[in-house]
Amino acid sequence: MNTSLRDLKRHVDASAPPPLDVEDIVARGDARRRRRRAALAAGSASLVVLAIVTSVALTESIRRSNPPADNPTPSVADTATPSASRPLTYTDDYAGGAPDDWLMRTIQYGDRVLHLGLDVTAIDVTDDGLALVAADGGIYVTDESSTEKIGETTIQEGMSYANWGVKTSTSGSLVAWFTPSGPDRSLVVYDAHERRMLADVPRPECVPDGCHLATVVGDRVYYWSDARWRRLMVLDVPTETGSNTNARALAEDLRSHPRGFVKGDSYDTGEVVNQDINTEAVFFEPRGSSLELSRVVRDTGADIDGDGEGDGEVVFGYGGYDTTGRRLDLRLPTGYTPAENPYVLFQWLDDDRFAVMAGATNDFGLSGWSGYGDILVCDIARERCTLAAPGPVGDGFRLVPHLTLPN
Numbered sequence: 369m370n371t372s373l374r375d376l377k378r379h380v381d382a383s384a385p386p387p388l389d390v391e392d393i394v395a396r397g398d399a400r401r402r403r404r405r406a407a408l409a410a411g412s413a414s415l416v417v418l419a420i421v422t423s424v425a426l427t428e429s430i431r432r433s434n435p436p437a438d439n440p441t442p443s444v445a446d447t448a449t450p451s452a453s454r455p456l457t458y459t460d461d462y463a464g465g466a467p468d469d470w471l472m473r474t475i476q477y478g479d480r481v482l483h484l485g486l487d488v489t490a491i492d493v494t495d496d497g498l499a500l501v502a503a504d505g506g507i508y509v510t511d512e513s514s515t516e517k518i519g520e521t522t523i524q525e526g527m528s529y530a531n532w533g534v535k536t537s538t539s540g541s542l543v544a545w546f547t548p549s550g551p552d553r554s555l556v557v558y559d560a561h562e563r564r565m566l567a568d569v570p571r572p573e574c575v576p577d578g579c580h581l582a583t584v585v586g587d588r589v590y591y592w593s594d595a596r597w598r599r600l601m602v603l604d605v606p607t608e609t610g611s612n613t614n615a616r617a618l619a620e621d622l623r624s625h626p627r628g629f630v631k632g633d634s635y636d637t638g639e640v641v642n643q644d645i646n647t648e649a650v651f652f653e654p655r656g657s658s659l660e661l662s663r664v665v666r667d668t669g670a671d672i673d674g675d676g677e678g679d680g681e682v683v684f685g686y687g688g689y690d691t692t693g694r695r696l697d698l699r700l701p702t703g704y705t706p707a708e709n710p711y712v713l714f715q716w717l718d719d720d721r722f723a724v725m726a727g728a729t730n731d732f733g734l735s736g737w738s739g740y741g742d743i744l745v746c747d748i749a750r751e752r753c754t755l756a757a758p759g760p761v762g763d764g765f766r767l768v769p770h771l772t773l774p775n
Contacts, residue, residue, distance in 0.1 A: 453717040453718035453721065454493050454494075454495060454715065454716070454717050454718070455477050455478025455479075455480075455717075456476075456478060456715065456717060456723055456743070456745065456756055456757070457475060457476065457477050457478075457491065457493055457498065457715060457768070457769050458475075458476055458725075458743060458757065458766055458767065458768045458769070459472050459473075459474060459475045459476055459491075459766070459767050460476075460741075460760045460764055460765075460766050460767075461473045461474045461475075462765075462767060470489050470767060471487045471488065471489060471503060472484065472488045472489070472491065472767060475488075475491060475498070476757075477498070477512070480512065482498075482510065482512060484500065484510070484515070485515070486500065486502050486506075486508065486515070487502055487503040487504070488500045488501070488502055488503075488508075489501060489502065489503045490533065490534070491767075491769045492534060492535070492536045492543075492769045492770055493536060493715060493769050493770075494509070494536050494537075494540070494541045494542070494543060494560045494561075495539065495540055495541045495560075495561065496509075496511055496541045496560040496561040497509055497510050497511035497512065497560055498510050498769075499534055499536050499543045499560065500515075501521070501533050501534050503523075504523075505520050505521050505522060505523045505533075505548065506519075506520055507519040507520060507521060507534055507543070507545060509543065509558070509560045509563075511560075516563070518543070518558050518565075519545060519547065519556055519558070520547065520548055521533050521534065521545045521546060521547065521548060522546075522548045522549045533545060533581075534581075535581045535582075535583060535584050535589070535644060536584060537583075537584040537585060537586070538625075538627035538628070538643075538716040539625070539626075539627055539716070539719075540584075540586070540587075541559050541560040541561035541562075542557055542558070542559060542560075542566070542584055542587070542589075542605065543557070543558045543559075543560055544556065544557045544558075544581060544584050544589045545581070546571070546574060546579060546581070549575065550575065551572075551575060552570070553570075553571055553572070553574050553575050554568050554569055554570045554571055555567070555568075555569050555571050555574070555579075555589065555591070555603055555610075556568050556569075557589060557603070557605050566605055567603065567605050567608045569603060569608050569610060571610075573593055574593065578593065578594040579591050579592065579593050579594065579601075580592045580594075581644075582600065582618075582642075582644060583618075583642050583644035584644070585618075585621045585622060585625060586621070586625060587604070587605040587606055588602050588603065588604055588605065588621065589602065589603040589605065590602050590613070590618055591603070599612055600612070600613050600614060600615065600618065601613065602617070602618075618642070619640045622640045622642055622691060623640055623691050624691075625691060626690065626691055626692050626719040627690075627691070627716040627719060627722070628640060628641060628642065628690065628691035629641040629650065629661055629688055629689065629690055629691065629696070630688050630689045630690070630691060631661055631663040631685075631687075631688040632663065632685070632687075632688055633685075633687065635689045635693055635695075638688060638689065639663070640691065641661075641688075643713055643714075643770065644770075650712065650713040651710045651711070651712055651713075652698075652710065652711040652712075652713070652724050652746075653684075653686065653710050653711070654700060654706035654707075654711075655686055657699055657700055658697070658698055658699055658700060659698045659699075659700055659711065659724075659744070659746060659753050660686035660687055660696070660698075661686065661687060661688040661696055662684050662685070662686055662710070663684065663685045663686070663688070664682060664683070664684060664685075665683045665684060665685040666681070666682070666683040667681075667682045667683075690748055692719075694748055694749075696748065697751045698746050698748070698751060698752065698753050699751060699752045699753065700744075700753055701744075701752075701753060701754055701755050704755055705738070705739070706726075706739065707726030707727065707737070707738060707739020707740060707742050707759075708726075708737045708738045708739055708740075709726040709727030709737060709739065709740060710726070710727075711724035711725060711726050711728075711742075711744060712724055712725055712726075712727075712728035712771065714728055714768040714769055714770050714771050715768070715769055715770065717745065720747050720748050720749045720750075721745055721746065721747050721748070722745070722746055722748075723743055723744070723745050723746075723756065723768075724743070724744050724746065724753075725741060725742065725743050725744075725766065725768055726739045726740055726741060726742045726759065727739075727740040727741065728766075728768055728771050736762075736763045739759060740759050740760075740766075741757075741758075741759025741760050741765070741766035742755060742757070742758055742759045743755075743756045743757040743759075743766075743768075744756060
């Protein structure tokens with residue numbers, strides 16, 4: 369965890385919202401990726417992925433009225449019937465391969481194949497279909513039967529579309545984005561279920577590119593405003609009211625909704641993980657016969673090789689809870705050989721099930737590694753993961769919703 373995140377933890381009780389240097393997070397992520405490349409070149413036997421997980425630290429005072437017991441409480445039933453869910457979504461069918469040329473031809477959407485008819489370069493999921501970003505910045509929604517253009521955004525040079533362009537929540541039907549850079553730039557929120565715009569709020573402080581979306585939680589859109597000293601802001605969609613907020617408020621909001629995680633040995637004092645804030649996303653690691661949520665416990669940051677990047681010792685911890693308080697106890701499929709890459713969260717299917725993919729955020733050609741692209745669907749209530757889609761054959765990449773494209 370980097371210095372700015374430690375600052376968040378130390379100042380989470382302060383009255384002023386804690387600053388977060390988003391550019392620093394991205395830069396540090398790039399440095400860590402370079403160190404992983406160096407580890408590969410050295411022929412290391414295993415890949416250590418340094419997960420820079422932007423998460424919000426909660427203090428002892430932020431507690432639920434009914435904290436969970438230390439032991440898992442959900443019953444384990446092999447015959448459990450899942451609730452209505454979002455279809456598992458991914459694609460192995462694309463054109464190009466350079467960082468700016470990932471154009472998806474079709475998308476696997478549950479047991480159906482969607483033919484897009486667009487040069488789509490980013491996808492995300494709502495309860496009512498997909499949100500698509502085209503290579504020209506056009507934003508579309510599709511519900512399988514029809515595809516509709518709902519807006520446009522500016523594609524920033526050198527920035528993955530999945531990082532800052534368009535956001536959806538882990539549940540619900542809201543789609544949020546900033547309109548193209550210019551004097552009339554605004555924050556737009558669209559309802560994919562009702563097929564109508566809910567909010568179009570001018571954000572003059574976001575010109576030309578002074579704001580970045582953080583996440584959508586319920587009917588609130590969080591974003592970073594560089595023009596206000598990189599402060600965290602929130603738009604309340606029903607009232608179209610924007611205001612300053614802080615790490616504690618975001619953490620409480622996340623903790624009040626399912627489809628999230630709390631990293632650590634204690635639910636009450638652990639870190640609430642939000643997959644949207646950080647391009648490195650949320651990592652899981654095989655540990656024996658289990659799949660465990662991973663976290664960085666200590667990172668000394670010492671410059672071991674003299675390149676100025678800080679290659680110090682990293683100590684990982686494992687385990688955690690979902691935001692409803694259930695301890696994660698996830699068994700790997702019987703007889704399954706885990707991939708050589710960590711598994712990355714990319715989609716929640718319902719309140720119990722989420723999907724992870726091996727090697728989803730790599731950027732240095734891991735598609736040939738054993739298990740690359742394997743998608744596991746993990747069921748918290750049933751305490752197990754299943755192999756939902758084996759990785760692509762050969763050296764092809766697999767593209768999934770929400771995460772940064774391979775580059």
